[in-house]
Amino acid sequence: MTIKSPRSAANNISLVLNTVLGNDRFDRGPVNVGELALEYTRQISPHSHIEQVVARDLPGCEGALVPGDTKPRRWAIMHDRKQNAGRRAYTIAHELGHFVLHRQLVDEDPDFDGGFHCTKEAVEHGAGRDIEKEANEFAANLLMPLDDYRRRIPSDQLAGLDRLGDASDRYGVSLTAATLRWLEYTTTRAMAIASVDGFALWAKSSEAALKSGRFLRTKSDLFELPAASLAISKLSRDESLEGIQQKAGVWFPEPAFEMSMRTDRYDFELTLLHFEGKAPAYQDEDDFQDSYTQFFRLGTRA
Template sequence: MARKQMSEELSPARWAFNITHILNTVLGPEHFPINVQEVAKELSLQMYRDDPITEIQGKNIPGFEGALFKDPSGQKGWAIFFNNSFQSKGRINFTLAHEFGHYLIHRVRYPNGIQCSESDLVRWDSELGQIEHQANVFAANLLMPLDDYRRQIPDNIKITMEMMDVVTQRYAVSLLAALIRWIDYTSKRAIVVVSRSGFILWAKPSKSAFSSGIFYRTASSPPIEVPANSIAARPADFDIEKAKKGMKHGPGVWFKEPSEEITVFADQYDLTISIIQFAL
């Protein structure tokens, strides 16, 4: 009973911190990228010998990203399934960590398991269900511990795509996951904007950007078009490398002040991901 209560009581960040401490002790601080399959099976067996993760398997199911179910073979324990049709290893790695988080935090409350759609893992805003948000928080903290991430990209500098390439490779995560991790701690005024077909799906500002009025309300508003003069609105005018290098805008493109935009057309998500940075 105590172990079951523990899975309920620890926060997602605390779970990730505890596992990071174990990995640092056993493997050293340079243990990246994390082999989530190996860690999930080994630690679940050590912590919950009668209820471990016994199977991790890839399946090609449209609209499906990952799932946690009781082991279908009838054995004791749990199985994690992930969509193996995606080319992005970072996307799969985050899905595995997300489902591992469900196992640690939610399996007692959801004994029949949990299935996650693409939007559950791609969207990070507060409109997510609480359990999906918690699994995302766990995955981000496990794969990209904050102290290590800050050493790669200090909180007071402007980012470039070259910097983001370094951290996505170090942690074996997608660009979107790495950007959201960065936007949560940076002291710079910046906003990550995710769009599709010329309309903003959601956006996440840094704390300093939000406090200065830089944000979009997408949850309860009519569709918001991306600015007409932005890179995001003109994919035909920018090749991939030019869009990644970015473009400076005058006032009135992204909000009412000058900005610098970097945009990535992420075909694997059918999304356009823009990073907008502002002067302090």
């Protein structure tokens, strides 16, 4: 099997869907990824495709791609029963990514005898082995194709939580997934921070924000949000969503426009920061850190 890039593998499927359903397909609804997993794999691998997509109780696991014992292999995708629709779509797309990109490992690497079992951190953030990052990238590209997303929110426009919420509805994914995807392509300076009880779980900056030094450091495992931040303040939900202008010194040595809301599962606060102006035109690549910071070392904890 030739090695494919996650992005091109997902884009090839998107092109087929555009041809069959039209370039305006997202106006009529998100990718039906459960159906797609069955039909697409039957086409590319008629004798060894995904036969079932099923909900299960999967303790400690968000989803799995599991092979049967007989050969040619018969496959199933399992997703945790407790997921809402947005998380389910992302999980199924992630497992389809393992099928398209990695299924040969089941016969080549004893570590994958039982298939692919993916944690929440692997599905949401691609944490863990490289294959998790690849499956995560495949899922983001399949569910939120950049050409369509850019038509909704142009690269050079700042997007608030309201517009990102519209995007999450359009693509049938969580607000977090839609926000992370936007941060990947926007040329504006913005960053997202997830927090619980005033402490950051993870933070991600757009490339332009990163280039201008707007990222959170991981020197200690804990990052406490500023006392003036919305996630800590007692503003109403609507006021937090609308956002406030924070003075220089609250988050960074420059002002920031801050919005905040509780996420779909109400298990953490999502904070979005917008900064004015553009990033410096040039900075040495070596100075860049990964735009993604995970506090608590998600996915690597024993």
